[in-house]
Amino acid sequence: MIENRRGLTIFSHTMLILGIRRHFIPAVRRLRGGDAG
Numbered sequence: 001m002i003e004n005r006r007g008l009t010i011f012s013h014t015m016l017i018l019g020i021r022r023h024f025i026p027a028v029r030r031l032r033g034g035d036a037g
Helices: 002-036
Strands: none
Touching: none
C-alpha cells in the first residue's frame, strides 16, 4: 500500500509539473516575444 501510494504521489506530482510547464512556458515565450517585438 505504501509503495502504491508513493508511486501515485510521484505520478500526480509529475503530471502537475508537466501541466504547469505546458501552460507556463508558452506564457513566458509570449511575454518575451510580445515585449521584444
